[in-house]
Amino acid sequence: MVFALFAAPLVAGLVALAAPWRRAVAWLGALAAGIVLALGIALAARVEASGPLNDGVLRVDALGAFMVIVIGAVSVLATVRSVSYLTDDVASGHSTRRHAARYSMLVQAFIATMLLAVVANNVGVLWVAIEATTVVTTFLVGHHRTPSALEASWKYIIICSVGIAIAFLGTVLVYLAGVHAHLASPLDLTTLVAHAGQLNAPVVRVAFTLLVLGYGTKAGLVPLFSWLPDAHGQAPAPVSALMSGVLLSVALSAILRLRVVAVGALGPTFPRVLVLVIGLATLVVAASMLLVQRDLKRMLAYSTMENMGIMTVAGAVGGPLALSGVLLHVLGHGLVKGVLFLDAGEVLRLEGTTRLGALGGLLARRPAVGGLFALGLAGLVGLPPFSLFLSELTMLRAEADAGLWWIAGDVLAVLAVVVAAMFAHARTMLLGPSDASTTSPVSFVVPLGLALGAAVWIGLVAWPLAHLIALAARVVA
Amino acid sequence: MSGFANALASAAVVVTVAAVVALWRRRLRSILLALVVQGVGLGAVATLLAVHERDAGLVVVAALVLGVKAVLIPALLARVASASPDARESDPLVNVPASLVIAGLLTLVAFVAARPIVAIVGGPSGRLVPLGLATVLIGFFMMVARRRALSQIVGLLLVDNGVALTAFLVTSGVPVIVELGSSLDILFGVVVLRVLFARLSAIGVRDLDQLASLHD
Numbered sequence: 289m290v291f292a293l294f295a296a297p298l299v300a301g302l303v304a305l306a307a308p309w310r311r312a313v314a315w316l317g318a319l320a321a322g323i324v325l326a327l328g329i330a331l332a333a334r335v336e337a338s339g340p341l342n343d344g345v346l347r348v349d350a351l352g353a354f355m356v357i358v359i360g361a362v363s364v365l366a367t368v369r370s371v372s373y374l375t376d377d378v379a380s381g382h383s384t385r386r387h388a389a390r391y392s393m394l395v396q397a398f399i400a401t402m403l404l405a406v407v408a409n410n411v412g413v414l415w416v417a418i419e420a421t422t423v424v425t426t427f428l429v430g431h432h433r434t435p436s437a438l439e440a441s442w443k444y445i446i447i448c449s450v451g452i453a454i455a456f457l458g459t460v461l462v463y464l465a466g467v468h469a470h471l472a473s474p475l476d477l478t479t480l481v482a483h484a485g486q487l488n489a490p491v492v493r494v495a496f497t498l499l500v501l502g503y504g505t506k507a508g509l510v511p512l513f514s515w516l517p518d519a520h521g522q523a524p525a526p527v528s529a530l531m532s533g534v535l536l537s538v539a540l541s542a543i544l545r546l547r548v549v550a551v552g553a554l555g556p557t558f559p560r561v562l563v564l565v566i567g568l569a570t571l572v573v574a575a576s577m578l579l580v581q582r583d584l585k586r587m588l589a590y591s592t593m594e595n596m597g598i599m600t601v602a603g604a605v606g607g608p609l610a611l612s613g614v615l616l617h618v619l620g621h622g623l624v625k626g627v628l629f630l631d632a633g634e635v636l637r638l639e640g641t642t643r644l645g646a647l648g649g650l651l652a653r654r655p656a657v658g659g660l661f662a663l664g665l666a667g668l669v670g671l672p673p674f675s676l677f678l679s680e681l682t683m684l685r686a687e688a689d690a691g692l693w694w695i696a697g698d699v700l701a702v703l704a705v706v707v708a709a710m711f712a713h714a715r716t717m718l719l720g721p722s723d724a725s726t727t728s729p730v731s732f733v734v735p736l737g738l739a740l741g742a743a744v745w746i747g748l749v750a751w752p753l754a755h756l757i758a759l760a761a762r763v764v765a
Numbered sequence: 766m767s768g769f770a771n772a773l774a775s776a777a778v779v780v781t782v783a784a785v786v787a788l789w790r791r792r793l794r795s796i797l798l799a800l801v802v803q804g805v806g807l808g809a810v811a812t813l814l815a816v817h818e819r820d821a822g823l824v825v826v827a828a829l830v831l832g833v834k835a836v837l838i839p840a841l842l843a844r845v846a847s848a849s850p851d852a853r854e855s856d857p858l859v860n861v862p863a864s865l866v867i868a869g870l871l872t873l874v875a876f877v878a879a880r881p882i883v884a885i886v887g888g889p890s891g892r893l894v895p896l897g898l899a900t901v902l903i904g905f906f907m908m909v910a911r912r913r914a915l916s917q918i919v920g921l922l923l924v925d926n927g928v929a930l931t932a933f934l935v936t937s938g939v940p941v942i943v944e945l946g947s948s949l950d951i952l953f954g955v956v957v958l959r960v961l962f963a964r965l966s967a968i969g970v971r972d973l974d975q976l977a978s979l980h981d
Contacts, residue, residue, distance in 0.1 A: 412943030419950040426957050435968055439976040442961055446917055449954055450908070453924045456947065457901070460932040461882070463939055468885055475940065490881040518979040577981060586981065 289331075290343035293356065293403050296323035301396030309389035314374050317392050318367040321399065325360025328353060332756050347409035347478065350759035354615060355406035355541055357753075361742070362533035362622045363399050366526040368735045369630045370395065373526055376637065382432070391431055391524070397424040398530060402538050412475045414542055415452070415459045418506060421535060422448040429523045440515075440522035447515040451505025458498030462549070465491045477545060484552020493558060496550040499543070500562060506539035508593045509600060510569040517577070520589035521642075525633020528585065532592040532629060533622035540596060540618075544603050544611070544764040551606070560604050567600030568698060575702045578709045584632050584642040587713055588625065591668060594706055595621050601699060602683035603764075605690050611761035613682030616746070619753070620675035623743040624667040627736045631661045634732060644713055649720035656728035658718050660736050665714050667743055669707045674740075675747025770889035773813050777893040779806030780930050784903040784923045785868050789861060796919055797839050803926050804835025810930060814890070814937045822941045833948045834926060838955050845915060845962060859910040867910075868903050875899035882935060890934040897934055900927030914965060918958050925951055 300320035304313050332353040334341060340349040348356070374391060377383045383391070401424055405417035422445060430441030459475075466474025469486040473479050480487070505512040520528045543563070550559040574594035581587040599617055602610045634657050635650070636642050651658035667674035680703070687696040746753055783803035787796045808831035815823035859867065875898035883891050904923030907916060932939055939947075970976060 410943075412939055413946065416943065416946035416950055419947070419954070423950060423953045423957055426961070430961065430964070433964065435970065435976075436978045438961065438965055438968070438970075439979055442914070442965065442976065443979070445954065445957060445961070446908070446921065449921050450905070450924065453901075453921070453928050457928050457931060459943075460928070460935060460939060464882070464886070464935045467936055475943065488885055491885060494881060517981070521979070580981060 289334075290341060290346045290348055290407055293324065293327055293331075293407065294400050296320035296327075297396040297400040297403070301393045301400070304389050304392035304396065307389075309374075309378075309385040309392065311371060311375055313389065313392050314367070314371040317396055318364065318371060320396060321360060321363035321367040324399065324403065325357065325364055328356035328360045331356060336755060336759065342409070345410040345413050346404075346407045348407050349763050350756055351541065351545070351615075351763040352407045354619075354753075354756055354760040355538065356403060357756075358537065358619050358622050359399065359402050359406065359534050361619070361739075362530060362626045365623070365626045365630070365735055365739050366529045366533070367395065369529075369633075369732075370524075370526045372729075372731050373524060373633065387431070391428065394424050394428050395527070395530070398428065398527075398535075402534060405538050406541060409477045410475045411459050411462055411477060411480070411546070414477075415456055418455070418503065418539060418542060419452045421538070422452060422506070425527070425531065425535070428527045429519045431524050431527070432522070434522075437522040440518040444515045444519040447512055448505055451502045451512050453502070454498050454505070455502025458495045458502055461491055461495035461498065462546075465495065465553070477549075480549045481552065484549045487549070487553040489554055492550060492553040496546065496554070496559060497562060499546050500566060503539045503542050503546075504566060507536050507543065507600075508570070508596045509566050510573055513570070513573070513593060516593055517586045517589040520592070520629075521583060521585040525630050525636070528588075528633070529626040529629040532589065533626040536592060536596055537599075537618045537622060540599060540603070541764075543600075544614070547603065547606075548764055556606065560606065563600060563604035564695070567597050567604055568695075569597075570594075570600060571597030571699065571702050575705050575709070578706055581709075581713060582644055584635060584644055584647070584717065585629070587644070587710070588628050588632060591706070591710065592621075592625055594702070595625075598680065598683065598699060598703075601695060602686060605687050605692060605695070606765060607686055607690060608758070608761045608765040609689065610683055610686035611765045612757050613679045613686060615757050615760055616675060616682065616753075617679035619746060620667070620679055620743050623739045624664050624674065624676065627739050628661065628664040628668060630736060631657060631664060634728070635661075644717045647717040649718075649722035651718040652720070652722035652725060654726055654728065656733050660733070660740070662714065662718060663740055664736075665710060667740060669710055670703070673744050673748050675743050675745075678747045767889070769813065769817050773810065773817075773889055774893060776806050776809035776813060777896045777930060777934070779803070780810070780926060781872070781896045781900050781903075784900045784927070785865065787919055787923060788864050788868055788903060788907050791857075791861070793845075793915065796916075797843055800842070800919065800922060801835050801839045803923075804831065804833075804839065807831075807834055807926055807929055807933075810933050814933055818937055820937065823937060825941055826944045829944065829948050830929065833952050834922075834929070837952060838922065841955055841959050842915070842918065845959065857911050857916075864906070864910060867906060871902040871906060872899040875902055886935050890937070894931060894934050897927050897931030900924075900930060903927070914962055914970070918955070918962070921958075922955070 374388045401420040408414040426445040430437045465487040508516045577590045599614045670676045670680045783799045787799040811827035876895040879895040907920030
């Protein structure tokens with residue numbers, strides 16, 4: 289059952305590799321993403337009814353099922369938009385059919401590696417999966433082959449490889465601690481969690497620090513984050529949507545899972561302080577970079593970093609309430625940020641630039657593109673009725689409940705700065721007079737509108753995800 | 766010390782010394798040779814541990830390490846070297862004598878940092894863990910102190926090899942499935958880097974200083 293998850297991306301990827309590229313190949317990719325989403329929902333129902341599913345080194349618990357749903361949902365959005373993206377790219381001569389085919393194949397491989405990362409129950413397999421996401425996404429980042437795109441992909445693979453090497457060292461030390469404690473399967477995540485108390489504390493301390501730094505690189509956390517704005521700025525819009533919307537959260541979910549082992553071995557203080565310091569530093573760096581942004585896509589990238597910071601801080605605080613907030617935020621942010629990046633891609637295609645200063649009057653000139661951006665931005669900064677309002681409130685409330693008032697205060701202060709900065713940038717870009725007004729095609733408006741609708745739905749109604757999120761939060765609380 | 770301990774120590778020292786040589790030499794061919802030697806040293810460490818522990822799985826890992834790190838990866842990079850036979854690191858950010866002094870200091874740091882790990886591993890392999898960490902640190906240093914794109918790849922490989930050495934020494938290697946996955950990942954990673962390098966060269970970029978269009 290768990291292995292079935294990989295079947296659809298595998299088939300769609302192989303078809304893209306073997307058949308000459310046509311629109312249908314891209315649609316097949318979207319279908320594969322839809323199947324992943326459907327399987328995620330089925331797995332969630334199964335896990336809610338009868339507990340986690342084990343399948344060799346793979347295991348789907350509530351958190352795994354939830355992350356599969358997040359991957360599926362954002363992938364559907366990104367792959368549906370990839371259809372028109374690739375069609376336009378081929379039609380305008382920006383890419384050849386071969387490049388389009390390679391793009392389709394790599395996106396499916398990207399989805400498959402992320403799925404592996406969230407259902408791996410072995411810290412070694414988890415590492416292999418996260419490393420593999422880097423390898424498959426490098427060419428996606430450099431898809432356009434311009435000097436800037438190549439520079440971004442070079443930075444991306446070099447910095448992420450360093451991070452992943454650090455994480456491997458951490459994984460080896462976890463294994464050492466497991467072997468030292470005579471665990472039967474020292475890489476097995478469930479075993480490690482169950483016997484965390486027996487692990488050698490000094491070794492786990494070093495291991496957890498390395499793992500947080502290493503996987504933090506992929507999650508866009510301080511200190512190895514400098515690849516993030518470049519890669520997001522240069523990658524094709526659907527790829528940016530996937531990276532910002534899910535890849536970073538997948539890396540964060542790995543840190544959250546490993547945090548449980550660290551808390552079991554070391555007590556709550558050390559993991560909390562370490563993750564908190566990194567989260568707050570990320571938040572401050574991202575907010576200060578947001579203030580000075582002049583480019584739309586880079587602004588969105590730093591906003592992703594800021595959101596990862598918020599979630600990391602709440603993850604450090606821990607507890608079921610904080611983690612429910614984090615997980616709800618993962619889904620809400622994934623959808624809204626996916627929409628915003630896809631919208632930015634449309635802006636780039638139509639206007640030929642993403643420089644904020646050059647876009648003035650977008651709302652009047654292209655009401656659908658500008659309007660969807662404004663709505664997405666409202667969701668992103670956490671205005672009701674979007675689910676990000678609820679998730680941010682939940683995280684702040686959990687921080688205050690844990691007696692960490694100063695942290696909630698810090699986060700709130702940074703959020704205020706971010707909101708002000710984003711609104712100022714949005715005003716530059718959206719408002720202003722324009723003489724002509726053009727409409728956008730249904731194939732652009734409908735998927736983005738539906739995704740925004742979903743982000744409102746999960747905030748207002750919460751059905752059918754509330755129970756799953758509560759269960760998933762308990763896994764890493 | 767037993768013969769096993771001596772042989773293991775020699776092989777581990779070869780890995781670290783090869784890292785220093787890669788940092789020291791400027792000619793690409795010499796640096797690649799150092800990488801080959803390092804791969805062989807790493808394979809020797811794995812083989813020695815496999816024989817000592819009578820572990821068949823580890824024999825597979827040793828063969829894999831030799832094949833990937835001593836043959837495949839250097840061969841992939843050698844094609845770059847043959848395209849420009851006298852390619853060399855022209856203008857490093859930190860000159861060679863200073864680099865060697867820093868490598869010495871980093872080795873000292875590794876010995877201090879490895880103490881908690883050495884304490885619980887023990888035995889002939891435990892004492893050698895600092896050499897693995899020293900290789901990692903020298904690799905990091907090479908990545909920040911050299912301008913050439915290819916030097917960054919070499920630095921990254923030194924880091925990977927250092928991590929692999931540490932892994933062998935602390936646990937006699939992680940299980941085969943993980944080792945297989947990580948070797949393949951690293952191999953694919955090098956292929957990707959190699960292709961990117963070719964694309965960068967095609968647009969005339971060789972020094973990373975030329976890559977500075979992306980900033981805030």
